[in-house]
Amino acid sequence: MSMRVCEQWQSPKSASGVRFSWSAGGSRRLPRALLALLLLLLLFVLEHRCSANLQPCDFLEIQAGTWQRSLTRASTFPPPAPDDVTFLQDSIGVDVIHYSYDGPINIPIVVNRYFGDPEERARQIETGGIPRTVRLIMPAWDIDYTTTTQHQPERDQVYFNDQFVGTLYGSNGAWKMNIFPIPIELVNFPDTLGDNATSWVRIEVDVSNPKPVWKTAIDWTVLAIPAPRPVMLVHGWMSDSSTWRNMQNSIRINTGVPTVAIDLDPVGAVFDNAYSLQYELEEWRQRFAVQEFNIMAHSKGGLDSRCYTNSNTHSEYAYDVHQILQIATPNAGSRMADLLYDYHHLTLGQQLFLSMFISANELIKMGTWHITTEFTREFNRRCSQGRSRASLSVVSGRVPNRPFWLFNFPFLDIAELAYGHDDDSADPRHWGDGVVSVASAHTIASPRSASPLRGTDCDHLDIIAEQASKIVKIYHDDLIEQKKPTYQPENYHQPIDYRSAAADPQPLRQMSAAVRNANTPFAPDLSTDYPWKDVCT
Structure with missing residues (x-):
C-alpha cells in the first residue's frame, strides 16, 4: 500500500446515497474524463445540427x-x-x-x-x-x-x-x-x-x-x-430669360427634357458672363443633382458659353457642360456691331439714324464690343474649339429682302449697311438674320443641315420664339441623348x-453574351427555376 497519506474528501451524497472518496494520486483523473465526455457530446450535437441544417462546407x-x-x-x-x-x-x-x-x-x-x-x-x-x-x-x-x-x-x-x-x-x-x-x-x-x-x-x-x-x-x-442631361438656356445680347418661354414649352412637349432659363448681363463682357455661367451651373447642378448640363444658347450667349467651356479662356471650367447648341451666334462677330463703333464713313442721314439707334438702346457697352468682328477674330484664335470639352453646333437664321423691325427700329437698312444683306445673293456672306450673317454663325461651330432657317420670322429675335418647334426638331437627338452609366x-x-482570394488575380476578361435579356419580361411563377446565367461565367 502506498505510504502516501490518503486524504478523505467528503462530497455530497449521490442519488444512491454513496459518498465519493478521492485519493491524492487520482484526484485529477475523473474531472478530465468528464471534460472529455462533455466535449465529445458537444461536438456530436454540433455535427448533428450541421448535417441536418447546413451543407458541410457552410459550417x-x-x-x-x-x-x-x-x-x-x-x-x-x-x-x-x-x-x-x-x-x-x-x-x-x-x-x-x-x-x-x-x-x-x-x-x-x-x-x-x-x-x-x-x-x-x-x-x-x-x-x-x-x-x-x-x-x-x-x-x-x-x-x-x-x-x-x-x-x-x-x-x-x-x-x-x-x-x-x-x-x-x-x-x-x-x-x-x-x-x-x-x-x-x-x-x-x-x-x-x-x-x-x-x-x-x-x-x-x-x-x-x-x-x-x-x-x-x-x-x-x-x-x-x-437619361438625358437637363438643358440650360442662355439668352443673348440685349435680352433676358423671358425670351425662352416658347422654346421651353416646345422642348417639354417634344422631348420632356427638363430646362432652366438663366439671366446673365445682356451687355456684359464674355469673360464676366462666363463666371456668371459657372456660378449658375454650380447652383443648378446641385438642385438637379446632376453632373452635366447641355446648353442651348442664343446670340452672344453662345460666345459666353464658348468662353466658359474653353480651358484657354476660362481656367476654372468644371467640365459640367456636355454640348453647346447655338442659335444665331455671331461666332465671327457682327458687322452691325462694327457699325456702332465706326459709322463716320456713312452718309449724314445714315449716321443720324445709327446715332438714334445707339442712344435709344444704350449700346456702347463692353458686351457690344465683344460681338464685333475685331474682337471675335482674336477671341477665336485664343478660344479654339480644340481646347473645349463641349461639342459645338449651330442653327442660323436668314430673312428675305423685306422690311423688318428689331429693337423697335426698322432693321433692313442697318443689315444692308452692316453685312450687305441680300437674300437673293449667291454669296452666303450676304445672308443673315439682320444682326448676324449666316457665314459668321457657321464659323467655328458645326452647322446643322437645316441651317439656315429661312423666312420672315427667322430674324435675330423671332427665331427662338417663332421657330422653336423647328429648332427642337433639329436638335431633337442631341436633347434626348442619354448619359449612360x-x-x-x-x-x-x-x-x-x-x-x-490569396492567389494572383486572373486576367480580366470581357463578357457580354451572358447578360440577361433586358427586353424579356419576368413572369412571377415562383415554381419555375430561372436559369439565369451570371455575367462572369
Missing part, C-alpha cells in the same frame, strides 16, 4: 464569414462610383450574412436626381430618352443554386418595390454578379427639385427549404438609369472564389 464558412468576405469583396466586385445615373447603396441592408430565419434582406436605393416632373418623365420615356427598362446590379455571395445534398437548391427571390423581378444566381462560397431588368414604372422618382425618392429591394432568402439551410449576403446594390460590370469583372 466552417459561417464561423469566419465576415472575415472571409472582407478578403475578396474589394478585389472581386468593388462598388462603382455613384453619379447622376448610377444610384448606389453600399451601407444599409448590405454586407450582412442572412439565413431565412433572419427575415428578408431589405435594401433602400435613394434616387436624388431630378429627372423632371411626372409629365416630363413620361415624355422622355415615350421618346426614348429614358429607357423603359433599367438595370438593378448586385453582387451576391454563396448562392448554392445547385447542390448535391438532400436539401433543395437555394432560391433567393428578389423583389423591387414589392414586385417579383427574379432569383439570385451563384455558386457555393463565391461572389457572383446578378443583373435584373427593372420596368421603369416600378422606379420611384422625386417629383420636385431637391427631393429624394426611395425604392426598396427585398430578398427572400432560401424560400425552397422549410428550415434554414442556405445563406447569402449582398455586397452593394446599384440602380442604373440612363460608366459602370458596365459585364465588361471587366469575373468571380473570385474565397479559397483562391
Whole structure:
C-alpha cells in the first residue's frame, strides 16, 4: 500500500446515497474524463445540427464569414462610383450574412436626381430618352443554386418595390454578379427639385427549404438609369430669360427634357458672363443633382458659353457642360456691331439714324464690343474649339429682302449697311438674320443641315420664339441623348472564389453574351427555376 497519506474528501451524497472518496494520486483523473465526455457530446450535437441544417462546407464558412468576405469583396466586385445615373447603396441592408430565419434582406436605393416632373418623365420615356427598362446590379455571395445534398437548391427571390423581378444566381462560397431588368414604372422618382425618392429591394432568402439551410449576403446594390442631361438656356445680347418661354414649352412637349432659363448681363463682357455661367451651373447642378448640363444658347450667349467651356479662356471650367447648341451666334462677330463703333464713313442721314439707334438702346457697352468682328477674330484664335470639352453646333437664321423691325427700329437698312444683306445673293456672306450673317454663325461651330432657317420670322429675335418647334426638331437627338452609366460590370469583372482570394488575380476578361435579356419580361411563377446565367461565367 502506498505510504502516501490518503486524504478523505467528503462530497455530497449521490442519488444512491454513496459518498465519493478521492485519493491524492487520482484526484485529477475523473474531472478530465468528464471534460472529455462533455466535449465529445458537444461536438456530436454540433455535427448533428450541421448535417441536418447546413451543407458541410457552410459550417466552417459561417464561423469566419465576415472575415472571409472582407478578403475578396474589394478585389472581386468593388462598388462603382455613384453619379447622376448610377444610384448606389453600399451601407444599409448590405454586407450582412442572412439565413431565412433572419427575415428578408431589405435594401433602400435613394434616387436624388431630378429627372423632371411626372409629365416630363413620361415624355422622355415615350421618346426614348429614358429607357423603359433599367438595370438593378448586385453582387451576391454563396448562392448554392445547385447542390448535391438532400436539401433543395437555394432560391433567393428578389423583389423591387414589392414586385417579383427574379432569383439570385451563384455558386457555393463565391461572389457572383446578378443583373435584373427593372420596368421603369416600378422606379420611384422625386417629383420636385431637391427631393429624394426611395425604392426598396427585398430578398427572400432560401424560400425552397422549410428550415434554414442556405445563406447569402449582398455586397452593394446599384440602380442604373440612363437619361438625358437637363438643358440650360442662355439668352443673348440685349435680352433676358423671358425670351425662352416658347422654346421651353416646345422642348417639354417634344422631348420632356427638363430646362432652366438663366439671366446673365445682356451687355456684359464674355469673360464676366462666363463666371456668371459657372456660378449658375454650380447652383443648378446641385438642385438637379446632376453632373452635366447641355446648353442651348442664343446670340452672344453662345460666345459666353464658348468662353466658359474653353480651358484657354476660362481656367476654372468644371467640365459640367456636355454640348453647346447655338442659335444665331455671331461666332465671327457682327458687322452691325462694327457699325456702332465706326459709322463716320456713312452718309449724314445714315449716321443720324445709327446715332438714334445707339442712344435709344444704350449700346456702347463692353458686351457690344465683344460681338464685333475685331474682337471675335482674336477671341477665336485664343478660344479654339480644340481646347473645349463641349461639342459645338449651330442653327442660323436668314430673312428675305423685306422690311423688318428689331429693337423697335426698322432693321433692313442697318443689315444692308452692316453685312450687305441680300437674300437673293449667291454669296452666303450676304445672308443673315439682320444682326448676324449666316457665314459668321457657321464659323467655328458645326452647322446643322437645316441651317439656315429661312423666312420672315427667322430674324435675330423671332427665331427662338417663332421657330422653336423647328429648332427642337433639329436638335431633337442631341436633347434626348442619354448619359449612360460608366459602370458596365459585364465588361471587366469575373468571380473570385474565397479559397483562391490569396492567389494572383486572373486576367480580366470581357463578357457580354451572358447578360440577361433586358427586353424579356419576368413572369412571377415562383415554381419555375430561372436559369439565369451570371455575367462572369
